[in-house]
Amino acid sequence: MTTYRTAANRYASFRDEVFASSGSQVAEPSPIDIPEMELQAMWFGGEFGRHFSGTRGETIEIVQFGHWNHSAGPDFTEVAVRIDGQLHSGSLEIDLSLHSWESHGHGANTHFDDVVLHVFLNHDHDGGDFYTRTSQHQEITQLRIDPAWLHHAKARDLAEAFPGRCLTPLQQLSDTAAETLIESAAQYRLERKSRRLSAMADATSADQMMYQAIAEALGYRKNKYAMSIMAQRNPIKSMLLLPSTAREAHWYGTAGWMQTEVHDASLSEETSTYLKDLWQHWWKIRPEIEAKDERRAIKWHLAGTRPVNHPQRRLGALAALVDSWNAASAIWKNPTADITKHWTVLLESLQHDHWQHHYTLHSKRAAKAMRLIGQDRQRDILGNVLFPYCLADHPELWAAFLSLPAVDGNEKLRRAQLRLFGTKKHPTIKRYYQQQALLQIYDDFCLEDTSECAECPFPEQLCQWQ
Ligand code: SF4
Structure with a gap:
């Protein structure tokens, strides 16, 4: 043995x-194409951990994962996130694609103005930078979930x-x-x-x-x-x-x-x-x-x-x-x-x-x-x-x-x-x-x-x- x-x-x-x-x-x-709610469930369940680096190298710690939102607006509310040592409280949005922020209209929607972290999985490579911003043109920190963590979640045929x-x-x-x-x-x-x-x-x-x-x-x-x-x-x-x-x-x-x-x-x-x-x-x-x-x-x-x-x-x-x-x-x-x-x-x-x-x-x-x-x-x-x-x-x-x-x-x-x-x-x-x-x-x-x-x-x- x-x-x-x-x-x-x-x-x-x-x-x-x-x-x-x-x-x-x-x-x-x-x-990776998985249902967005599954990605959110993995995130909220803590499968990816709570310590990350942002897309610009920021040190990110999830202090509170918050609550599932039952209504319209960001995916999670009452979230607390420490970014480069500074604590931010607000909401958190998770999208399969980085560009969904704009294609879903979040950038012009005031309900998303208190988002403190934009989490995404797929980076649509179009050659340019993409900024996540609120309707007030405040930049929001981005965090990319490493696709390698989800390898098992990919729909793979037998x-x-x-x-x-x-x-x-x-x-x-x-x-x-x-x-x-x-x-x-x-x-x-x-x-x-x-x-x-x-x-x-x-x-x-x-x-x-x-x-x-x-x-x-x-x-x-x-x-x-x-x-x-x-x-x-x-x-x-x-x-x-x-x-x-x-x-x-x-x-x-x-x-x-x-x-x-x-x-x-x-x-x-x-x-x-x-x-x-x-x-x-x-x-x-x-x-x-x-x-x-x-x-x-x-x-x-x-x-x-x-x-x-x-x-x-x-x-x-x-x-x-x-x-x-x-x-x-x-x-x-x-x-x-x-x-x-x-x-x-x-x-x-x-x-x-x-x-x-x-x-x-x-x-x-x-x-x-x-x-x-x-x-x-x-x-x-x-x-x-x-x-x-x-x-x-x-x-x-x-x-x-x-x-x-x-x-x-x-x-x-x-x-x-x-x-x-x-x-x-x-x-x-x-x-x-x-x-x-x-x-x-x-x-x-x-x-x-x-x-x-x-x-x-x-x-x-x-x-x-x-
Ligand atoms: S059956 Fe054996 S040889 Fe064929 S792919 Fe699987 S591990 Fe490789």
Whole structure:
């Protein structure tokens, strides 16, 4: 067994050498096209950290990330930013493109006059300088998010499904070399997740980071950021001060599911009663929570979602978990080698009168109670959130991570197995870390390759891994 961190460093060096051997140049990244609200959620969640350099070399520290704006105007209000040592309070605007400031009309809009920082991602190269200015012609400091930080967020198609050129060199590795490669790639992936969570905890708090990361995991790939925004707009600190129904009124209201048009005649009597309880709180908080500008409303992706994974039901699972927040947080605050067992027992015990029997607000009552969080999702939260967070201070948990069982694969994992092992389901892949390692190699090499393996440097460089 490898030790924690040593193996990740070994994979990182190997990866750098493989890229260096391919002679690939670091080019100006092409513009990244992601939904603007996802970029805002990453920023507000603290994924990029809080210390930056401005486009003119200014030293920038985000002292307060502020609040999501529910109305027209800048994206975040009540922000505090230290620029070259001087504290500025006001609003903050995030745009995908630098030039959106003018094309969206912010420069002539007095609602944007108190913006203290303009954050953007893509720099439209037109050969000239672009100044962000208010309607009063005051210049606003600009901060560019490094596109390299978002590499993982780029919409990348899956690589074509065929056995790869590295199949034979991989088979020729000794058992020991193959195992250390897999452990090292898995550890490298886990360390990157760990760094992301640490940055988020530093920007918010450990509790908020954990709440947000678990909400994300419950959103699956399609609704990851929708769940994250929902958790950002309803911080755990204030949620824990409320009774359960008030919390749920905040969440379902923020999600857009407390609107009267959702509550039509097709609701069952049981669901109507459930929503009536939430409305006892909702009518009081609605004015301050409901998005007044359609652009601010959370966008849910429901097409192709399995009923059991519908986000309305996932929110019910989050509600049950937050009801047991003290027990849950004790698991990651004082982790032991039995972390998997403790987490599983807790999640199996979660209960919610309504959501154990319903898939959505409009579905009929299921006769048999359903688990709120299934086995695969329990493992994914462990593998993506709890272990990465706990291992930073408890490297002795590496052995426990290695023993976490595999989850049912998705199409990406199946293609990774086909490419690297020649079959979509390999009998030796029985652990979560093995799946994570395959995904890491697939991300690093298969998704970067545009030559159908012909020019991929990975097979030739594998001989170094003996
Ligand atoms: S792209 Fe490279 S790593 Fe991926 S299957 Fe082909 S040879 Fe293997």
